Amino acid sequence: MSEQFVHLRTIKSLLGGVFLFLSFALLQGCGEETEKTAMVRQAIAIESSDECHMCGMIITNFPGPKGQLYSRGISGNMRFCSTRDMFAFIVDPENQHNIQEAYVHDMAVTPWDHPDDETYIDAKKAFYVIGHGKKGAMGPTLASFSTQADADAFVSSEGGSVYRFEQITLELLVSMNSLRVKPSLPQTSE
Structure with missing residues (x-):
């Protein structure tokens, strides 16, 4: 096996590992964003001046x-x-x-x-x-x-x-x- 072939194979393995790590990190990040978004979309306290979305009444x-x-x-x-x-x-x-x-x-x-x-x-x-x-x-x-x-x-x-x-x-x-x-x-x- 040539030295150049071994070197190319090592680079491919490293790139594959980096790609796998980035893919996992992106997927993990998407999951966190979904959780953050869901946490934000909760019922909130109604203030004394809040108006009804349908009729505008307090x-x-x-x-x-x-x-x-x-x-x-x-x-x-x-x-x-x-x-x-x-x-x-x-x-x-x-x-x-x-x-x-x-x-x-x-x-x-x-x-x-x-x-x-x-x-x-x-x-x-x-x-x-x-x-x-x-x-x-x-x-x-x-x-x-x-x-x-x-x-x-x-x-x-x-x-x-x-x-x-x-x-x-x-x-x-x-x-x-x-x-x-x-x-x-x-x-x-x-």
Whole structure:
């Protein structure tokens, strides 16, 4: 074997090693960027002056669960005064395939009148009650829960029906006014 052939083979091995190292480093870097991006796309505290992305109303002025989401093509976090407004954005055909992350309050662990910013859950995994008697911003809203058991308990006390994220449609949102539970009149004794 010639000395030149051995030298060429050594250079190829070194270049192959360098290429392998750079490829691994690039892949590792991409993974870290994805993790950093995901860490940034989380529910954030709603400030007293934050306005609803759909209607422009001040979010903290209203009771009931709120929503937040991230969508491709829109920079930053979009916040909503109610889960109903958030879903109105989500089910719009122009938006539905661009939703990256969405968050709602877990109403089993936070007060209805002033939901706590520490109680946001993944909206795509939540259970929703529609047709209950509680008010949100501008009327009926979707009560959101992290478990089926909590949603069922809410239905037992407040009325309504349980739905999953993928079951929420524009038709269902439009029909929410007619699905509302009528409060029962108190019994009078004669």
